[in-house]
Amino acid sequence: MKKEQRRNLGEKIAQGILLIVLITLTIFMMSDVKKIQGNARVINYAGIIRGATQREIKLEISGNENDVLIKYLDDIFYGLTNGGGKYQLTTLNDQHYQKKLTELHTSWLSLKDEISLVREKGYQQTNIIKMSEEYFYLADETVTAAEDYSQKCATRLDQIEKALIFVIALVILMMIKESVSAVVLMKKNRELNKKAYIDLHTGLPNRSRVEELIAHYDHFDEPTAIIVFDLNDLKVVNDSLGHLAGDTLIMNFAHIIRTSIPEKYFVGRYGGDEFIALLNDVTQQDVEDIILQVQNEARCYNEFSKQIFIDFAFGYALSTHSRETNLKLLLNQADKNMYECKARMKAKKKSH
The missing domain is CATH 3.30.70.270 (Reverse transcriptase/Diguanylate cyclase domain)
Known part of the structure; x- marks a missing residue:
């Protein structure tokens, strides 16, 4: 009886552990899904600032000042750097991406100063073309860094999903085992009932x-x-x-x-x-x-x-x-x- 009790206790503990693991993996998976959704927005807006900045440079070179576009780019940079902001962006927890984003933001600040010079002296008297090219490559590297981080998150999510499937399979196997044990127990009980001595008058064991x-x-x-x-x-x-x-x-x-x-x-x-x-x-x-x-x-x-x-x-x-x-x-x-x-x-x- 003691061995059976220990075995039953061990099974209950195992079931409890599996349940905790299942809940933990589910929480991680939900968190990573939300994170990947946030990553997609970051990648999208990082791509926007890559193209929108080039458009702003072309406008300035052609003499069409566009402070609204500059403000739009500033708002995006704020969201990418600090999180939240007007476009409710998230910050990516990746050192390489953050490094590239910092370099890109610094380059953008320099570009804005150069735009001011363009407006004063004309673009021929500035380094706006060269700086915009450097900025474009930095923006491209920043987008790539964001995509790489998102891929890491996707790989992690895939691993969590596989682990979740494995744990669910174990839970199902344990449920099947319990069902089989219940059937075996019912069969044993029926056999015992055949052997049992029942008082016919009361229906109780005699x-x-x-x-x-x-x-x-x-x-x-x-x-x-x-x-x-x-x-x-x-x-x-x-x-x-x-x-x-x-x-x-x-x-x-x-x-x-x-x-x-x-x-x-x-x-x-x-x-x-x-x-x-x-x-x-x-x-x-x-x-x-x-x-x-x-x-x-x-x-x-x-x-x-x-x-x-x-x-x-x-x-x-x-x-x-x-x-x-x-x-x-x-x-x-x-x-x-x-x-x-x-x-x-x-x-x-x-x-x-």
Whole structure:
């Protein structure tokens, strides 16, 4: 059982890790997609300043001053250099690109000074042609640097997508494995059900099944409790109302116990009017809450029943109360506590 628990725990941890990796990769992928979209705008506007600057130079040479175009280029440079701006551009986190952009911006500032000279003296008295050629090559290198960085981001995105596909495949395989395990478990359960001894009257496992469980359950990996329930006055009901009424009482009490106790816990019929619940991974408070739930359900039943009333004694024992206990000793202690409860109930009735 411990090995199975460790294996199940390992699988749960692996599933958790895969989920974290899946979420992380998805976040990275979304970030890179957004980054590539921003890169595309940067490349586009870097290309614009390459062509628009050449147009501005031609206009200035021909004597057509265009301050609006200069302002347009300044706005683009601001966005490329600082991010945001009028055109909501992004800054690329690449040293080579930033170096080229800085050189290009410096060249642009020099060009603007030269444009002022052109307007004062005419282009023949300036180096505007040569400077514009140098500027064009710098702009070309800046665009290339932006494209190279964008390609790196695209390659990274491709790697993330492949990793994401791999992780998703692992998740799917684990889901398939769990599904197969569930089918195998269902098959085993069906086989066990065929072997199990069922009390036909109540639909619960009978004494033989309870004893089989006790025989194989010889250790405690987690806090375990046994509750013993015993119907009071069953003989009185049989004698006064008949055995059919007694059988109805047993059947209704079995139904109350089974529906009051969570399905994950074992509930069986141990004798004619005695029932057992085996609870795993519980505290004393959990046990007492379950008993209270059974009592409340019995009380509700009695409020609507006109002839047959449910009255029962109970006793329980918890493995944490003794380090050396086993299921048989636990059952004996619970049975002893149940008889003490029954004796108290009888004494209380006599006193009244």
